[in-house]
Amino acid sequence: MTDQSFVIIGDGDAGATAAKQLASKTEDSDIKVLTDESEPLYNRIMLKNYMKGTLPKKFTRVHDEDWYKDRDIDLHLETKVTDVDLDEKAVKTENEEEFRYDKLLVASGGSPRKLPFDNGYENVNYMWTMKNAEHISNSVEDSEKAVVVGGGLLGIDLAVAYAENDCETYYLIRESNWWSRGLDQKGAEIIHRKLEQKGVNIMTQTECTDFETEGDNVSAAVLGSGDRIECDAVAVAIGQTPNSEFVDVEKNEHNMIKTDKFLQTSDKDVYAAGNMVEYYSPVFERRTVNGSWDHSGEMGKYAAENMLNKGKAFNYVNTYGVGHFDVQFLSIGDFTGEPIQRKYGEDEYRRLFFDGDRLVGAVMIGYTKGQEKIKDLIQEKKQFENREKLLKKSFWE
């Protein structure tokens, strides 16, 4: 039991889960959640189906305002935090409100990184919030020719959204294949083929270097080669920048807030959780950054426990799935180790990552058997002298 004041910045999965955990573990504490968005928690993953037009907006809702009231959580919508006074332990907002805290959680995630030559054109779309999804959902059906920029996990959602709405879609990937962070050409070939079957024109090793414009709109994307693609819509997913400028705790060179394994920042009363937070992972025995729905939720839960002084190290293994195709894509853990890979059939592929003899990560396409076992092996820090045996299907049967 505690009667402390907790302030949480951000009502994404990390912030809302932390609030829920604090509410369930305390009786008289004051819990405030501040968000600059105009609605309570919705499922960001489902935004991809909403923007495609295959899911009505109402099914993206996770919590309504009563959910917070029922738990005595004080939710402040449309409340943008502009400053944290660490000495006074006070959070200040754009509306000139001030909220005092005993413990603060920063769960403010990141915002889409913009192309440097984007001067705010009307038909250039970024994808993170409900507002972004609404904009795409309202315009995608009328778009006839779109250019999608960014060969990562979100870029693929945008390419599929336009292609599935019968829009001629050009998907520009700067690297030699999609998600080069974790996939080689052999694995990516399956995803490229599946995208092409949906009508996406994939252009690898292709960079968008400028726009041609007409009034407030982009009329063509200019490529590094000098070629141009005429278009009436552009969608961009080239990463995120952290929403961390309002708090002066220790950060890495990319402005991501740094924490220890308990998700505590350089200020003992400030914790951080969710996307764009660099933390020490006891599982991988190094500092890392991860972004996914489940990962953020778990981080929020652990941060809340630690704000209540439970001393719980965050030892979660991240997963991320892509479900647009008739084959499942799934990534687990860490992709910085040394990879080995095998293709089993036209649509089945597995890549495993090792740190020395230790399994640290996996990427699977089509053949996803053993995913829980992989997570366990990573958690248990299992060593394998004979790595190749892990590529045999018999190992996972």
Ligand SMILES: Cc1cc2nc3c(=O)[nH]c(=O)nc-3n(C[C@H](O)[C@H](O)[C@H](O)COP(=O)(O)OP(=O)(O)OC[C@H]3O[C@@H](n4cnc5c(N)ncnc54)[C@H](O)[C@@H]3O)c2cc1C
């Ligand atoms: C289209 C799409 C598809 C995705 N697909 C998948 C998927 O298949 N699988 C998967 O695991 N993950 C997926 N993700 C990623 C996943 O949704 C995120 O990793 C997760 O939601 C991040 O949660 P979070 O709480 O850390 O951050 P966020 O959800 O970004 O929450 C941070 C909140 O803080 C608010 N905020 C920021 N600054 C301030 C401020 N100054 N004051 C007040 N509030 C502020 C923001 O507006 C936001 O509401 C997808 C995301 C998108 C957009």
